[in-house]
Amino acid sequence: MEEKLDQILMDVLGLKREEIRDDLSPDRLDAWDSMNNFKLITMIESEFSIEFTMSEIEKMVDIGCIRMMLSEKNCP
């Protein structure tokens, strides 16, 4: 799961692997705007074959929250 998520973050937000940290959030990263947030969610859903509700999406305020959400959904 970690590897797949890191790859999505690198593809969508243009991050390097060493820049990925759990406390990275839209406030700290210019590339993480509302449109890229939508792309990120869509790619995660497609990669892990899941679907988030709007309230779940609202809780994803940083990368750590996304990881936690994926673990809760038992994503491989």
Add this chain to the structure above:
Amino acid sequence: MNLRKVLQRFLIPPSVVTLIYLIKYGCKVSPRAEIELSLFLKIGKNTEIGSFSKIKATEGHLNIGHDVSIANNCFISSESGGVEIGDYCMISPNVSIIGNGYKYDRLDIPICLQDKVSRGIKIETNVWLGAGVVVLDGAEIGAGSIISANSVVSGRIPPNVIAQGNPAKAIFKRRQ
């Protein structure tokens, strides 16, 4: 330009056009907008059209639904294929909806002298077009979709999505 067009354009004051559309359709057209008086043009009740917007419906039907909001400086033109804009749509400033293109298969004739092509444009209900969006001939936008600012729509956008880019593509499915 035929005589009827000249009379309409130069002799009918914009405030009269505003009044005609208010009485005929119950819609609010800014006196600073340029709306053609055309039998092809139908506008629904409570629709608002902002200043400096231009709407042409010379050669094809242009149906605008009710409760549609068209902001300032928009350009909408319909040709033979027609343009449909559904109810409750929001059209932000500087949006262009262009209902025709040109054939360009002859190299020996200027493009402007080749035939016009018009397949029509369909924008379903409750669509939000962001500022500067361009909708080209042949485009279809499904109900409830949102097109982000400065995108160019030339194909089919499914219902209830957020789309972005040139050409615009769905990047997110709207949900509860």
